[in-house]
Amino acid sequence: MHTPSQPQCVSALTSSRARVRAALIACILIVEGIQAVPSKPLNESHLTGPTGARWVRRIEQALAVVGSHPTRDQITARVIAISEGALSVRRALLEPTKALAEITRTGQQWPLFASGRRECYRLLIEARGADMPFRTVYQANGVDTDNLAPLLEYRRIRGSYDANVRHGPSGSYGALVHLVAQRLFAVHPELTVVRARLERLYVGSPGQAVATLGFEHEVSEAR
Amino acid sequence: MSARQRALEAWIGFWDRREYAHGLALVRIGVGAVLLADLLTIAWLGLVPRLWGPSNELGFGPASYHEPICWFYRWFGASTSNAWVLFGLACVSAACLCLGLFTRCSALLFVLSNAQLSQLSPAADRGIDILLRNVCLLLACSSAGATWSLDARLRHGRFDRDVQVPAWPRYLLVLQLAVLYFQSGMLKQSAQWTSVDGYSALYVVLHRPHFARIALPEWLLAAAYPMLQLSAVVTLIFERGALLMPLLLWLHATRQRGGRWRAFVQRSRILQIWVCVGVGFHLMLAVLLVLGIFPWGCLALYPALAQPGTWRSLGRRWLTPHTGVMAAAKSHSGLATAAK
Numbered sequence: 001m002h003t004p005s006q007p008q009c010v011s012a013l014t015s016s017r018a019r020v021r022a023a024l025i026a027c028i029l030i031v032e033g034i035q036a037v038p039s040k041p042l043n044e045s046h047l048t049g050p051t052g053a054r055w056v057r058r059i060e061q062a063l064a065v066v067g068s069h070p071t072r073d074q075i076t077a078r079v080i081a082i083s084e085g086a087l088s089v090r091r092a093l094l095e096p097t098k099a100l101a102e103i104t105r106t107g108q109q110w111p112l113f114a115s116g117r118r119e120c121y122r123l124l125i126e127a128r129g130a131d132m133p134f135r136t137v138y139q140a141n142g143v144d145t146d147n148l149a150p151l152l153e154y155r156r157i158r159g160s161y162d163a164n165v166r167h168g169p170s171g172s173y174g175a176l177v178h179l180v181a182q183r184l185f186a187v188h189p190e191l192t193v194v195r196a197r198l199e200r201l202y203v204g205s206p207g208q209a210v211a212t213l214g215f216e217h218e219v220s221e222a223r
Numbered sequence: 224m225s226a227r228q229r230a231l232e233a234w235i236g237f238w239d240r241r242e243y244a245h246g247l248a249l250v251r252i253g254v255g256a257v258l259l260a261d262l263l264t265i266a267w268l269g270l271v272p273r274l275w276g277p278s279n280e281l282g283f284g285p286a287s288y289h290e291p292i293c294w295f296y297r298w299f300g301a302s303t304s305n306a307w308v309l310f311g312l313a314c315v316s317a318a319c320l321c322l323g324l325f326t327r328c329s330a331l332l333f334v335l336s337n338a339q340l341s342q343l344s345p346a347a348d349r350g351i352d353i354l355l356r357n358v359c360l361l362l363a364c365s366s367a368g369a370t371w372s373l374d375a376r377l378r379h380g381r382f383d384r385d386v387q388v389p390a391w392p393r394y395l396l397v398l399q400l401a402v403l404y405f406q407s408g409m410l411k412q413s414a415q416w417t418s419v420d421g422y423s424a425l426y427v428v429l430h431r432p433h434f435a436r437i438a439l440p441e442w443l444l445a446a447a448y449p450m451l452q453l454s455a456v457v458t459l460i461f462e463r464g465a466l467l468m469p470l471l472l473w474l475h476a477t478r479q480r481g482g483r484w485r486a487f488v489q490r491s492r493i494l495q496i497w498v499c500v501g502v503g504f505h506l507m508l509a510v511l512l513v514l515g516i517f518p519w520g521c522l523a524l525y526p527a528l529a530q531p532g533t534w535r536s537l538g539r540r541w542l543t544p545h546t547g548v549m550a551a552a553k554s555h556s557g558l559a560t561a562a563k
Contacts, residue, residue: 015239018235018236018238018239019235021238021239021389021391022234022235022237022238022239025238025391025395026234028395029398032402036402036406038410049414050414050417050419050420051412051413051414051417051419052412054417054419103335103338104334104335104338104356104360105337105338105341105342105348105353105356106334106338106353106356106357106360107353107357108357108402108406109350109353109406110350110354110402110403110406110407110410111350111406111407111410112350112403112407112410113407113411113424113428114407114410114411114412114413114416115413115415116411116413116414116415116416116420116423116424116425116427116428117413117415117427118415118427120430120431120432120433121433122432122433123432123433139432140432140433141432141433141435141437141438142432142438150268151268151270153433153513154264154265154268154270154515155349155513155514155515155516155517156265156270156274156344156347156348156349156515157268157270157347158433158513159346159347159349160283160346160347161433162433170346171285171346172283172284172346175273175278175282175283176283179273201430201432203426203427203430203431206426206444206445206448207441207442207445208441209441210430210441
């Protein structure tokens with residue numbers, strides 16, 4: 001007997017509506033399951049890095065148990081081929097639902113904080129007046145003389161400058177610097193130039209100070 | 224009846240279950256509030272024309288007069304004023320979703336308008352935006368507005384109703400959370416998330432100036448290093464273990480049937496521990512890192528993990544005139560009147 005807090009089955013065996021619903025849900029689960037397959041193929045750098053190499057070693061050991069002894073290069077090539085094959089199957093299977101996914105912009109790819117690289121950037125914004133040296137107006141997680149933090153630390157804006165050390169900042173980085181410069185020029189009539197730079201940092205072992213590896217991606221805006 | 228037929232009927236019966244609407248209603252309220260707060264932040268920062276306007280005007284994104292990118296701009300023209308219209312639609316639909324007004328239409332309208340905004344500024348669209356669109360699409364198909372909503376008030380004369388609604392949207396929400404965590408856990412393969420670099424990922428993340436909420440002194444981070452390593456391992460176990468969460472929920476929900484596994488789940492309290500770790504994990508993220516709505520958006524889905532009857536009882540306790548908050552408020556106002 002069902003208590004009120006427990007789910008109840010309502011004539012599941014006879015309801016054709018229930019059958020249609022169950023079929024649709026099965027389809028949705030299949031589509032979403034396929035969407036959850038990683039959308040980027042593995043490449044050689046993935047498998048030659050420290051973690052990837054460990055996986056290759058494990059595969060080598062597992063194959064040795066069943067009497068197969070391919071080289072690590074062969075295993076790497078095979079894994080990459082399988083990954084690329086899986087990706088093309090994924091693409092083909094998702095083709096019929098592609099339009100719906102595009103209209104709703106939904107998906108199942110969740111690489112949340114997947115990378116914890118030790119190299120990263122720190123945004124630095126400086127400004128100066130005519131014949132004056134640059135002064136820092138904003139340094140991520142440090143200086144903020146003009147209350148730029150709410151704007152620059154907003155999650156949708158951070159994507160413009162929070163660069164991957166391999167690929168650099170996004171295409172809207174210049175437009176963001178322009179916006180910041182406009183705001184600073186409006187408040188400080190004496191300013192003539194605003195520049196943004198990304199300081200490359202290296203996070204060392206515990207107890208070691210974060211090392212500076214120089215400044216990159218400098219963009220300047222003149223009044 | 225063959226085994227195949229029995230399995231089929233069990234599958235149909237499982238997705239045809241009904242339950243109280245309170246769990247879904249809480250998810251609806253939480254998700255709507257988080258979305259609305261995020262949109263209002265954008266307006267407060269003056270970012271609507273920048274994020275979604277055409278590049279010929281003030282926009283950062285790829286849309287322009289000649290390349291409108293999304294169908295809204297294609298139909299109505301690419302302009303900053305139309306970016307405001309689209310933004311307004313998203314705001315109104317998020318507010319209606321939170322209040323439970325025209326719930327299904329609001330949820331669908333939010334998905335469509337937010338998807339257009341996402342196309343206009345792909346760099347500004349993060350994982351949490353995709354997650355909440357997924358959830359809103361699910362809410363649009365659910366009866367999340369059956370209770371604790373203006374819809375319930377307008378149609379039936381009361382906010383709190385004891386109506387039973389299809390349970391499958393809540394089951395799919397649980398699966399969504401499981402997929403989110405599991406995939407996220409499996410993709411954490413960089414050296415810092417493994418023993419190769421000593422599970423140093425959280426230590427490294429707390430040094431990243433664009434993510435850390437405050438610059439903690441190095442001596443403190445060094446002292447907390449073993450704890451951060453342990454937290455990284457717990458994060459991986461929590462995320463990768465999420466695949467078992469739907470099974471644990473099922474074993475918990477069917478505990479009356481007995482058996483070894485159900486007894487183990489009950490005795491070990493593994494499900495409650497998993498949920499507490501999840502809540503703690505997101506609250507720690509909210510305190511230590513600047514991640515915007517991510518922790519709150521994920522926590523807004525957690526009511527789906529509890530039996531809806533639990534939320535119904537809690538709601539009754541808090542909102543009924545004799546026992547809950549309303550009683551306390553009444554007695555307080557009574558005291559105030561007596562004092563006068």
